[in-house]
Amino acid sequence: MIAALEVTPAWYLILGALLFSIGAFGLLVRRNPLVMFMCVELMLNAVTLTFVTFSRTLQDTGGQSIVVFVLVVAAAEVVVGLAIIVALLRKRPHATADDIALLEG
Amino acid sequence: MIQVELVVFVIAGAACLAGALGVVLSENPVHAALSLVGTLFGVAVLFVAQEANFLAAVQVIVYAGAIVVLILFVLMLLGVDEMEDLTVEPLVGQRIAAAVVSLGILGLVFGAIASTGYEATGVVGEIDADVADINRLGESLFTDYLFAFEITAVLLVIAVVGAILLARRPVGDEIIDRGQDERAEVIAERMAAAEARAGGTDLDESADADDDEADDESATEEVSS
Numbered sequence: 001m002i003a004a005l006e007v008t009p010a011w012y013l014i015l016g017a018l019l020f021s022i023g024a025f026g027l028l029v030r031r032n033p034l035v036m037f038m039c040v041e042l043m044l045n046a047v048t049l050t051f052v053t054f055s056r057t058l059q060d061t062g063g064q065s066i067v068v069f070v071l072v073v074a075a076a077e078v079v080v081g082l083a084i085i086v087a088l089l090r091k092r093p094h095a096t097a098d099d100i101a102l103l104e105g
Numbered sequence: 106m107i108q109v110e111l112v113v114f115v116i117a118g119a120a121c122l123a124g125a126l127g128v129v130l131s132e133n134p135v136h137a138a139l140s141l142v143g144t145l146f147g148v149a150v151l152f153v154a155q156e157a158n159f160l161a162a163v164q165v166i167v168y169a170g171a172i173v174v175l176i177l178f179v180l181m182l183l184g185v186d187e188m189e190d191l192t193v194e195p196l197v198g199q200r201i202a203a204a205v206v207s208l209g210i211l212g213l214v215f216g217a218i219a220s221t222g223y224e225a226t227g228v229v230g231e232i233d234a235d236v237a238d239i240n241r242l243g244e245s246l247f248t249d250y251l252f253a254f255e256i257t258a259v260l261l262v263i264a265v266v267g268a269i270l271l272a273r274r275p276v277g278d279e280i281i282d283r284g285q286d287e288r289a290e291v292i293a294e295r296m297a298a299a300e301a302r303a304g305g306t307d308l309d310e311s312a313d314a315d316d317d318e319a320d321d322e323s324a325t326e327e328v329s330s
């Protein structure tokens with residue numbers, strides 16, 4: 001029974017879709033800015049998994065190159081985002097996503 | 106005979122999904138960060154299963170090694186690892202709307218995958234199986250994507266400068282050292298807030314903000330005097 005099952009690229013794509021939608025749900029629901037950040041990372045990872053799957057399926061290295069760029073953008077995003085969160089939390093210790101307006105001015 | 110890839114996929118996929126659910130459902134942000142590590146490792150294993158060995162290594166080094174550690178540093182050094190009560194829904198209908206949106210995304214992607222008959226469409230390239238993936242990746246990055254690759258250098262410089270600008274204290278802003286008493290006050294405040302939330306009563310947000318501002322002012326006064 002199990003031997004008949006073969007892992008096709010579609011399995012990876014569906015796993016990527018599941019990860020992305022879980023991340024999107026978390027991003028919309030959670031209020032702690034750091035947890036929202038982690039949800040963005042989840043979504044980025046789902047996309048990189050999809051890129052690598054297509055890279056193997058289509059026998060094209062371009063997909064893997066894009067993943068390198070996604071990693072760079074994720075690193076830059078985390079650096080700037082955490083700096084914003086640090087600036088926000090310095091103003092107000094229990095800040096949630098609603099308090100971003102405190103940074104105005 | 107049980108296929109190796111199937112076993113790897115099931116285990117790594119389960120780790121990914123469990124980690125993702127852990128990120129979304131943990132009340133404690135530190136637990137969420139640790140669950141994120143589970144997802145990142147699962148994705149790294151799936152990269153190896155798909156012959157992207159270099160990317161798997163980079164995934165572990167950059168994500169688990171740098172990004173999650175950075176997030177944990179912020180969590181622990183700023184002491185913002187307070188629990189979030191997930192039983193209270195601050196905006197009525199927010200969760201249902203979020204579930205509809207995320208299920209909609211899922212349905213769209215499922216539809217797209219199913220419409221192609223579960224097979225990738227497009228021009229199938231040719232890669233030399235004898236050449237290691239890191240060699241192919243390097244060649245691709247420094248020929249086809251050279252301009253984009255150089256732009257990422259600019260992006261990283263901008264990110265570093267931006268982070269320093271955002272995180273530094275304004276000139277003349279004195280460093281306030283919170284003494285033991287004040288820290289105890291903050292802890293007591295948090296306990297009271299947690300109790301209030303557990304009791305199902307909503308905190309008055311504006312009153313809370315005023316309190317914080319008042320605290321900050323008194324703290325600066327103390328320092329200047």
